[in-house]
Amino acid sequence: MSKITVGDIDVNYQIQGSGSPLLMIMGLSFNLLDWGKKFTDLLAQHYQLILFDNRDAGLTSKSTRPYNVVEMADDAAGLLYALKIPKAHVFGVSMGGAIAQQFALKYPNKLNKLILGCTMAGGACSQFGNISGVMNGNLLKLMFTPTFIENNRQELEEFIKETTPFHSRNGALQRQLQAFATHNTCETLRNIKSSTLIITGDKDLVILPSNSDVISNQIPDAKLEVIADAAHGFSYSHADETAQLIHSFLS
Numbered sequence: 001m002s003k004i005t006v007g008d009i010d011v012n013y014q015i016q017g018s019g020s021p022l023l024m025i026m027g028l029s030f031n032l033l034d035w036g037k038k039f040t041d042l043l044a045q046h047y048q049l050i051l052f053d054n055r056d057a058g059l060t061s062k063s064t065r066p067y068n069v070v071e072m073a074d075d076a077a078g079l080l081y082a083l084k085i086p087k088a089h090v091f092g093v094s095m096g097g098a099i100a101q102q103f104a105l106k107y108p109n110k111l112n113k114l115i116l117g118c119t120m121a122g123g124a125c126s127q128f129g130n131i132s133g134v135m136n137g138n139l140l141k142l143m144f145t146p147t148f149i150e151n152n153r154q155e156l157e158e159f160i161k162e163t164t165p166f167h168s169r170n171g172a173l174q175r176q177l178q179a180f181a182t183h184n185t186c187e188t189l190r191n192i193k194s195s196t197l198i199i200t201g202d203k204d205l206v207i208l209p210s211n212s213d214v215i216s217n218q219i220p221d222a223k224l225e226v227i228a229d230a231a232h233g234f235s236y237s238h239a240d241e242t243a244q245l246i247h248s249f250l251s
Helices: 037-044 069-082 095-106 132-136 139-143 146-151 153-166 170-181 210-218 239-250
Strands: 002-006 009-016 020-025 047-052 088-093 111-117 196-201 223-227
Touching (some): 009 037, 009 069, 037 047, 139 146
Parallel strands (some): 088 111
């Protein structure tokens, strides 16, 4: 992992693999480790992954001021600029999917194909689920189905133990929450021109699958894939299936 200055912050990032650049934008509170090694290793067989921590998460700088989701998209675009990568595919999950939508609208010339995972348009056209697990630390129930937890408890507990120290807390978490609350693309999704794949899990209780229907109906020619028996953390629990969906779409 390395750091590079982007605007008013130092961004922690990691580049893995080779091929067409694929920028990976993580969700609320989480950091680049939360993608899980299996999933990133699968993608890195075909793409140059650019993993990074959002402002106020992981090892990226804490913000000295409030900000919004568009400014978080500015961070993502600024990272590509700093790394001298003129254009990339973008995959954002949850709040990262909100950032990716804003990226697509503001920086269309920097975007190849767009992938949105378990996310929403915000505003009045969205249905909010339950994110209390971010606050109370009950991340397993937040991210995975009861069956997946039961069958993989030891692995998941070790994974959470590794990643949790890098999650956003206190003021940093509040600033990210406030930024996410500013997100609203209900009236602008139709302006996204890039080829778009939308992925959700049918058991997601955090950002309900119906939100993906809204997005897919608004973005021209968007493709929607629903992963069976998957919750909010589908890219970890269903790494093979998710990686295959992405690879099929990008190639």
